[in-house]
Amino acid sequence: MLARIYQPARNAMQSGQAKTKTWILEFAPEEARKVDPLMGWTSSGDMNAQVKLTFESKEAAIEYATGKGIAYTVSEPQKRKPNVRNGGYGENFATNRRSVWTH
Numbered sequence: 068m069l070a071r072i073y074q075p076a077r078n079a080m081q082s083g084q085a086k087t088k089t090w091i092l093e094f095a096p097e098e099a100r101k102v103d104p105l106m107g108w109t110s111s112g113d114m115n116a117q118v119k120l121t122f123e124s125k126e127a128a129i130e131y132a133t134g135k136g137i138a139y140t141v142s143e144p145q146k147r148k149p150n151v152r153n154g155g156y157g158e159n160f161a162t163n164r165r166s167v168w169t170h
Contacts (some may be wrong), residue, residue, distance in 0.1 A: 068138065069139070070138065071093050073093070091122075093118070094118055096122075097113045097115065097116075098111060125141065154166065
């Protein structure tokens with residue numbers, strides 16, 4: 068049983084950083100998913116694929132995995148450089164602008 072420990076990426080539809088501070092331990096699928104011939108749904112007999120554990124830190128997730136004898140891989144997050152403009156959003160409405168602001 069192999070597990071992956073990672074920190075989730077931020078939601079692409081939001082600018083906030085909610086739910087990106089925790090670490091997740093997720094099991095890799097042990098068998099391939101099958102398509103039901105009648106309904107077309109995909110299913111699997113692997114129950115560990117449904118398990119997703121959250122931890123406050125990477126060390127806590129690693130400690131849990133080693134304590135339970137679970138083989139794991141750690142995926143480090145890629146940090147983004149913040150995109151902050153000099154004037155910010157408020158500069159769009161400044162009264163002392165030197166150039167005309169149009170769409």
